[in-house]
Amino acid sequence: MKNYRIITFGCQMNEHDAEKMRGMLEQMGYSETGDMEEADLLLINTCCVRETAENKVYGLLGRLRKLKEKKPGLIIGVGGCMTQVEETARHIKRRYPYVNLVFGTGGLHRLPELIAGAAGSRETVLDHCRPEGVFEGIPAKRESGLKAWVPVIYGCDNFCTYCIVPRVRGRERSRRPGDIIREIKELAEKGYKEVTLLGQNVNSYGRDLGENYGFADLLRDADRIEGIERIRFMTSHPRDFTDRLISAIKDTAKVCEHFHIPVQSGSNRILKAMNRGYSREYYLDLIEKIRKEIPGAAITSDIMVGFPGETWEDFLDTMDLVERVRYDAAFTFVYNRRRGTPAERMPGQVPEEEKTRRIEALIKRQNEISLEKNVEEAGKVHQVLIEGVSRTNRDLAGGRTRTNKMVFLPGRGEDAGKTVYVKIVGGSLTHLEGEELNGVKCPCV
Ligand code: SF4
Numbered sequence: 001m002k003n004y005r006i007i008t009f010g011c012q013m014n015e016h017d018a019e020k021m022r023g024m025l026e027q028m029g030y031s032e033t034g035d036m037e038e039a040d041l042l043l044i045n046t047c048c049v050r051e052t053a054e055n056k057v058y059g060l061l062g063r064l065r066k067l068k069e070k071k072p073g074l075i076i077g078v079g080g081c082m083t084q085v086e087e088t089a090r091h092i093k094r095r096y097p098y099v100n101l102v103f104g105t106g107g108l109h110r111l112p113e114l115i116a117g118a119a120g121s122r123e124t125v126l127d128h129c130r131p132e133g134v135f136e137g138i139p140a141k142r143e144s145g146l147k148a149w150v151p152v153i154y155g156c157d158n159f160c161t162y163c164i165v166p167r168v169r170g171r172e173r174s175r176r177p178g179d180i181i182r183e184i185k186e187l188a189e190k191g192y193k194e195v196t197l198l199g200q201n202v203n204s205y206g207r208d209l210g211e212n213y214g215f216a217d218l219l220r221d222a223d224r225i226e227g228i229e230r231i232r233f234m235t236s237h238p239r240d241f242t243d244r245l246i247s248a249i250k251d252t253a254k255v256c257e258h259f260h261i262p263v264q265s266g267s268n269r270i271l272k273a274m275n276r277g278y279s280r281e282y283y284l285d286l287i288e289k290i291r292k293e294i295p296g297a298a299i300t301s302d303i304m305v306g307f308p309g310e311t312w313e314d315f316l317d318t319m320d321l322v323e324r325v326r327y328d329a330a331f332t333f334v335y336n337r338r339r340g341t342p343a344e345r346m347p348g349q350v351p352e353e354e355k356t357r358r359i360e361a362l363i364k365r366q367n368e369i370s371l372e373k374n375v376e377e378a379g380k381v382h383q384v385l386i387e388g389v390s391r392t393n394r395d396l397a398g399g400r401t402r403t404n405k406m407v408f409l410p411g412r413g414e415d416a417g418k419t420v421y422v423k424i425v426g427g428s429l430t431h432l433e434g435e436e437l438n439g440v441k442c443p444c445v
Pocket residue numbers: 156157158159160163164165166200201237
């Protein structure tokens with residue numbers, strides 16, 4: 001029996017790719033180990049969206065030299081978004097010759113074949129096929145037995161000027177509705193309670209199929225699947241968050257009231273330079289519409305500071321938008337130059353110390369708002385899907401509200417999978433605290 005270990009960086013799409021890698025490796029007879037020293041096969045699933053993620057991969061590859069010297073039979077593979085960029089793949093082959101296999105996102109479905117090739121080769125195997133098509137039937141070994149990611153669309157056609165995703169994930173390709181619904185039904189039969197429909201831009205689902213069947217239709221069909229209690233989705237492009245989609249969310253019982261709608265900037269000038277395709281006024285109207293139609297909805301976002309040409313006034317526009325929207329939470333980050341993107345060559349690159357000053361101010365204010373919003377939850381009642389026991393206190397169970405807030409309440413690990421009503425008694429920056437309302441049954445179970 002041979003062992004494998006996968007180390008994953010990046011987003012949910014990468015996490016799900018790792019689940020597919022696990023599925024394929026276990027079909028090949030490998031079993032998973034948490035100990036790198038025990039592994040016969042080590043796969044690094046990379047991300048190239050930010051420089052920090054890339055630097056972590058290079059650091060890890062440097063440290064692996066010793067392990068490879070100790071265990072020459074170890075197969076090291078590097079895959080994912082970073083190695084879909086040909087220059088990066090060639091650099092890894094040159095700089096870290098003890099790596100056996102370098103492959104991109106386009107080669108994922110051929111992983112068993114690539115590993116077999118690398119095992120029989122003295123040289124680093126470099127695979128460079130473009131991410132095209134949709135491959136069904138790849139087995140996935142999921143971490144949780146309760147919540148599952150289900151990709152619905154691959155790639156992106158948006159070409160935001162700072163983003164490398166369209167280059168490494170290819171053009172938009174939707175899965176066929178029948179394949180998605182079949183997968184969700186199978187998950188329901190296995191006892192899964194929650195699915196998150198995944199894509200770089202789920203809102204453009206179906207456009208390439210030419211069947212007049214879009215994301216709103218998919219949500220309505222998924223909502224009818226028995227056994228599934230909750231449906232989430234990410235990520236949404238604000239421009240494609242249509243009235244039709246809002247109506248579908250309103251009409252469906254299982255689609256949860258949490259929407260991740262990345263704004264990136266609050267300045268119209270910067271949004272234009274980013275090629276985001278909407279204005280701050282459009283975005284604010286959209287949030288107002290969602291809050292009116294779906295009361296109590298939680299809204300989260302991605303916000304970037306330090307895009308080329310961003311002035312202090314542009315940054316203040318972002319701070320003002322944050323103040324108006326009052327996000328429940330936000331992923332905040334500084335702009336990083338990404339090779340091969342239009343923004344890389346734009347004038348007005350913002351000095352690092354100025355980016356730091358802006359991000360610190362943004363994080364401070366967003367944290368205050370997140371805390372205020374969580375404190376305001378006290379006294380409210382939420383439906384919570386228990387996921388397991390708290391890592392720090394075995395007498396507490398943890399689960400999420402439909403609005404995707406973590407709640408801890410007295411309970412045990414055996415409660416995992418139960419959906420209960422909880423009265424919130426307190427809130428901190430990262431989570432809520434609650435008490436189960438005994439005897440109150442959830443209508444959906
Ligand atoms: S929508 Fe823009 S930021 Fe998101 S993946 Fe596509 S190009 Fe990148």
